[in-house]
Amino acid sequence: MTYLLQQALNALQLSSIYALIALGYTMVYGILRMINFAHGDLFMVGAFFSFMIATFAKLPFIPSLLLSMLGVGLLGVGIERVAYKPLRNAPRVSAVITALGVGIFLENFTLVFFPYPQSVPVLLPVIVWTIGGVTISSLQVIIILLSLGMMLMLDFIVRRTMVGMAMRAISWDKTIVPLLGVPLNLVISVTFLIGTSLGAAAGVMYAQAFPVVDPYMGVLIGWKAFIAAVVGGIGNIRGAVLGAFILGSVEIMVAAFLPSTYRDFIAFSLLLVLLIFRPYGILGRPQTQKV
């Protein structure tokens, strides 16, 4: 029982990180119907930002988290303006290729400055508690709570504020809504700002939990978060969180109860089966083709 609880806690921490990244994919898709494959690398840049701020400016955790989120958020907005905006009316595959290109650019750009894996100073207090045989570290608690807080805040922004309403409106129809006076470019920029800064927050917390950063750290986790977003129903914010928690739990539980060699094989087979029955994801709705 304590074993199960311990593994559930491990799953919760991993899933929270996946969820924050998956949110970025799903928000951009919801607005632009485009998959931002550079998102995993923006997550990596977030981790590197926090590493640089913590190492060179020696700031504590909260300022480095906020600065990284702001910095990477603005980078996301810039990337959208420079690389994606000119392609907004181009075939969708061009935008996807551009996003892949941006991702590779970010990896190699970081590689120029940091060719070696870097060690991140741990800014959060690491206290290990043992409660009834279950070991909990203060890091896990902080990561889980912070992620949940951010997810709730995002949910609030999207559902209860004017900006959120504008986002939802543009996601619903990109041609008519701007005619009614909603500033399209501004809303898209805000979406990128929020989406990428959440990815950066995930990167900062990931770098605290696993304090070695390298330029390729975002690739694998980016794919996994993307898969989580698709499983939950891409374009749907609550779906992304749900998908992330399903993926994280399946991964950890397969490793916990079956030989760990089969982890990815079983985890992804399960997700494939799930997509056969719910091709639009768990909370996704089938899209009707407009003629």
Added chain:
Amino acid sequence: MKKVLFLFSLILVISMTLSACAGAGAGNTIKVGGIGELTGDIPAVGASFKNAAEMAVKDINDAGGLDVGGKKYQIELIIEDNAGKADQSASAAQKLITQDNVIAIIGPNASRYAIPASEIAESNKTVLISPWSTNPKTTLDAKTNEPKKYVFRAAFIDPFQGRVVAKFALDTLKAKNAAVLYDVASEYNKGIAEFFKQTFEENGGTVVAFETYTTGDKDFTAQLTKIKETNPDVIFLPNYYSEVPLQIQQAHRLGITVPFLGSDSWGSAELLTLCGADCEGYYFSTHYAADNATPVAKKFIDAYTAKYGNTPDDVAALTYDSFGLLWQALQSAGKIDRQAVRDGMATISNYEGVTGTMKFQEGSGDPIKSAVILQIKNGKFTFYANAAP
């Protein structure tokens, strides 16, 4: 336009003829190829390799060149980056052999890159010496399981290393139950984990957990929680220096307190910076101990430290030895010929290197040499024990 094209092709033809002339065996230079992990996931390995390779070549050239068959030759070193990829390792080997026409190739270092490159070298009948690769498959033919004829290495092999670590756990640490966590997607990690398990169980121990992950993973909590449940006396992590610190830190956070053991992939100075106090007191097997050096090793360590400002790690030492082996093979060949170099290499009966004395026997590309056990003490790699072959 036509003129430009003509001129261009003319230049191309001329340069091709020139490069063919400058190839192995002509003029006063010998071309030697190097393949290193300069970028990718283990760049510290590539950097040490490059430093040591350049130093080895400079030492010879500064001394007036290498004496082969009564004639002095300068060495020209051509280093290719494999970007930490198996396919690029193979294509780099192909390029060095067919376009640059090198006499022999040193590298790649990690087994997962050395194996594909060695296939190319073998089929092109060109000597390849991998400094750091310890997986048996590097020098064995995949189909026939016979030793490759043209592939050699300067390092000992994993069955030997796995045996050394298993014996150390049983005899010195008095461990009865061991757990292993390794990267199942990497040849090196997988090989050594299996050899450790085999020896540990043959000698009366029990491997209570044999867990895996895949390259790129950073979260090992599920596997470590599972390992903790089995109450091992010792945990063996035959993984690369960039991953080991994460594994040990996560284990500590899960309340695991037993000692950790490692293999030669721990031996990079990067491990100490990444791991900090978390790795203090743990042991690993490796090729040589910088603080317990022979006169030959001492000379190399001093020169390297003076030139690059840091103590050479095992990759640097093995790379230097690989070049040393190649010089000896060239000298005993007496001519600049790939086949003669191969025959010279296979019959080296005594080479006094930085990483100890080595000898080769016809029918195997693996040297006969000994290993050392190091302990991480006060943030430094410290000599702990010798392990004879």
